[in-house]
Amino acid sequence: MPQQTAPRNPPQQPRVGLFVTCLVDLMRPSVGFAAAKLLQDAGCHVEVPAQTCCGQPAFNSGDRATAADLARAMIRAFSHLDYVVAPSGSCAGMVRRHYPELFADDPDLRGKANAFAEKTWELTSFLVDVMGVSDVNASFDGVATYHDSCAGLREMGVQAQPRKLLGSVRGLKLVEMEGSDVCCGFGGTFAVKYGEISNAIVSEKAARISESGAPMVLAGDLGCLMNMAGKLSRQNSATAVRHVAEVLAGMDDLPPIAAPAAPATGKPGAA
Amino acid sequence: MTAAITSPAFRENAHQALEDKQLQAVLGTMRTGFSVKRAEAAAALPEFEALRDSARDIKNHTLAHLDLYLEQYEAKVTASGGHVHYARDAAEARRIVADICRDLGAKTVTKGKSMISEEIGLNDHLEREGFTPVETDLGEYIIQLRHETPSHIIAPAFHLSAAQVEQDFRRVHTQLPPERDLSEPVSLLNEARQMLRQHFLAADVGITGANFLIAETGTSVIVTNEGNGDLTQTLPKAHIVLASLEKLVPTLDDCAQMLRVLARSATGQDSSVYTTFSTGPRRAGDADGPGAYHVVLLDNGRTGMLGTSFQEMLRCIRCGACMNHCPVYQAVGGHAYGWTYPGPMGSVLTPSLIGVEKGGHLPNASTFCGRCESVCPVRIPLPKLMRHWREKEFERHLTPATTRSGLALWGFFARRPWLYRQATRLGAATLALAARGRGKFAALPFASGWTQGRDFPAPEGRTFQAMWAAEAGKRRRAGGKPGAKEQNP
Secondary structure (H helix, E strand, C coil): CCCCCCCCCCCCCCEEEECCCHHHHHHCHHHHHHHHHHHHHCCCEEECCCCCCCCHHHHHCCCHHHHHHHHHHHHHHCCCCCEEEECCHHHHHHHHHHHHHHCCCCCCCHHHHHHHHHCEEEHHHHHHHHCCCCCCCCEEEEEEEECCCHHHHHHHCCCHHHHHHHHCCEEEEECCCCCCCCCCCCCCCHHHHCHHHHHHHHHHHHHHHHHHCCCEEEECCHHHHHHHHHHHHHCCCCCEEEEHHHHHCCCCCCCCCCCCCCCCCCCCCCC | CCCCCCHHHHHHHHHHHHHCHHHHHHHHHHHHCHHHHHHHHHHCCCCHHHHHHHHHHHHHHHHHCHHHHHHHHHHHHHHCCCEEEEECCHHHHHHHHHHHHHHCCCCEEEECCCHHHHHCCHHHHHHHCCCEEEECCHHHHHHHHCCCCCCCCCCCCCCCCHHHHHHHHHHHCCCCCCCCCCCCHHHHHHHHHHHHHHHHHHCCEEEECCCEEECCCCEEEEEECCCHHHHHHHCCCEEEEEEEHHHEECCHHHHHHHHHHHHHHHCCCCCCCEEEEECCCCCCCCCCCCCEEEEEEECCCCHHHCCCHHHHHHHCCCCCHHHHCCHHHHHHCCHHHCCCCCHHHHHHHHHHHHCHHHHCHHHHCCCCCCHHHHHCCCCCCHHHHHHHHHHHHHHCCCCCHHHHHHHHHHHHHHCCHHHHHHHHHHHHHHHHHHHCCCCEECCCHHHHHHHCCCCEECCCCCCHHHHHHHHHHHHHHHCCCCCCCCCCC
């Protein structure tokens, strides 16, 4: 499993660019605020450069030109920062594993793309492997199960880190489902283009989640979470679906993904 | 031409497979079958990961010097009294095999399991030419009775239940007493053995595939669990080995290395029950063996992959681990893929061999979860190669128009951050408003593929970038110490 090597001497108060990802930006901004809080608590100075998308949908659809355009813009926007951190193994994996591949034949950008890849991390692995966080100082009463999103697991080596951080949340008990490392069937545009197959795969995942007995499922990628939440919701399951960062940041007043809005508390999101 | 192709109808094939309750019940057993056994076998061998590197390197080396090893192999086969025939395509391979059978005046032709035979549609051709081909691998025997094709490269009848096989045996083996008990799988095996024995003895020609061809010695190697391959190749007058070019490995030692990853990756066995090495025909003084030994080496598009990014696919040793770990294969089974090779390896190989115009669905029907690559014994980067096919389709304008125009529209906004932010603000607000506090949509016109089986979660209502900018603005106005530098107006 590819594992990023942490730099020997990370800066005292590193300047971290929060690469919020287009899905979080559009669908669930609270995950972005949760990530910012976790990074700030860990001693990082957080910045949010203007951003759109890493280009993965184009890259995986065979449109390298569009992917390269968006990658160039990303590299420019975050160039002045020590690290780039995303609350997504998939988007961080796109940068980390595929930007170097995208510019392998471009002598001008190859070096920049490699350096950019080197400084890009998935949120939980950045907190644990770079910042040395072992306790997030949060509490969350209940039982949860954790789904290993594929790109985070297999491209970024994210497996122990989220479990370690969840283990530090007071009141939270983590139970493992069978096949937590098996794909949920999301696959980006696959979920729409081959919706029937995608639905069959997520039905299996929903069954494993239900069998775990946990009333809440967590993961580190919003795409997978929306897929699992959509299936569980269609089945009228009461299982709550949340991004792992929400629990680590103690945002339990936010309604779970695909759940009805909570009665107004006068508090927008949990920012 | 090759075996029948229904890959262009992948979507319809998959739909039928998902509706097929019997098939779904069988596929449901996969999640605790092959993959668990492979994981246990890999964990029990400390050097397994190093062996995978070594297997990859052996294959890469062989492919880089394929011409030299082919010459060496041919010379060794010839020196041991055998014959090597080169077949450029399926038709040539079929003709060569049929000619050998005809020259020997053959009637019955027994066959060990061979995916190349499936690829070139050999059985139908032999029947048309007046021969009687008999599959002797239990799974192949069953699907031959049913006039089907394999649904899995190492478990051809994987899609069937024991009850279905019992029905087929009762339908075909009418000479046996109808009251016999076939309720246990072993009774099915015994009945197949009993039926096959007469064919083994009557066969004039035996055809097998090859898991490896060894250049150093001119040897072909088969790996089986039933022993049928040995009877197929030793009893008749002639043994024909049907193999594709990339089965070559340089030496016996190399072959031994490859064998250590093959069975573990395939079935989780340390080693398969039978591993049989064949070098040439029977020699004077040999107790048994075939009178003649022929090797038909098939290209059928493979040399066209050399020197391209798809060369890596030629490392494949057909263990089936990629399909055993594939969520898409587990959902729809092998027949949906519509040609000889299913699963991730098929999704890369099929477009190479039959053309991306026909096989184009397959590399697209993947979630890119990467589990296939993580278990491949020769470390083929299957998702990357599937993506390369998507790139070729995009370059050649074979990508569906709706996908292309959707990508173009999205790309237009994503390239323009200011415009993008306005559009996403509007989009998030509109969608949230339309969801009316329910938190989800039961139907969305632009994503019916999603909403047919799932709800689509509603957005919170504001974009992160807009909220972050508003928060930063508040902090600035309050004159407080900025917790974050504002960059996002």
